[in-house]
Amino acid sequence: MMNHRPILLLPPTDVQVIECKQSEAKRDFYEALFKRSKVQSDQKNREYVLKEFSDSKEKMVLLMSLNAGGVGLNLTAASNIFLMNPWWNPAVEEQAIMRIHRIGQKRVVRVRRFIFKDTVEERMQEVQARKERMIARALTNGEVRVTPAVLPLSQNDPEITDMVSSTEA
Structure with missing residues (x-):
């Protein structure tokens, strides 16, 4: 299992925009790099994505909606969280972050927030x-x-x- 796997937490609409803007030429690259977990994903697909994220030796990033981060997930394979946009409800962010702070987490978890001035x-x-x-x-x-x-x-x-x-x- 690779150390320091990152998770990008985005509002649901931002995840959809990123997925829509992928050109066909770049799709293979993004498919290899990003693994997605969405609330709308069926359970079997979500389990596959999370198992691959946890077990794969490849370098990858989990691109995840904040809403998906609050749905019974255990993400101890990750140790870095990047919050790209704050959510109006701090409890939603906290719940998503706590998916990494679970029994079995062996690394220090780092949370980074990207906030631009005057926005x-x-x-x-x-x-x-x-x-x-x-x-x-x-x-x-x-x-x-x-x-x-x-x-x-x-x-x-x-x-x-x-x-x-x-x-x-």
Whole structure:
């Protein structure tokens, strides 16, 4: 088993865009380099991709949707995670990352986030930090306090609307 296998975690739409942009000439190269695991994949195909990723001696990268990262996977063959776009819900990212932190993981796991200055991703990271602070305030001494700060952000939330509109200008 090869050491330090990387996983690229992307939002579902980004995974689809990458797959659509592959030209036929490059398809063989990408098929050899990238192994995909998607929520929509049937169970047999997903098991095959993950077994090949874990057992193959070839160099490869697992290109995975954040949503797939939260579906009962054990990815201890990997030790590097690259988060290409933050997700508005930090728990989704955390769940995907924890697929590598499992019993049987023998290496240090490194998580790298790519955030560009003055972009929606930078603002999304601020939203994540705010949500994590709300959760920390809501959970004290093992008790759950239900306050307005605990209510989830919706897509109609003024902060999210402002975040998107400020990047379009």
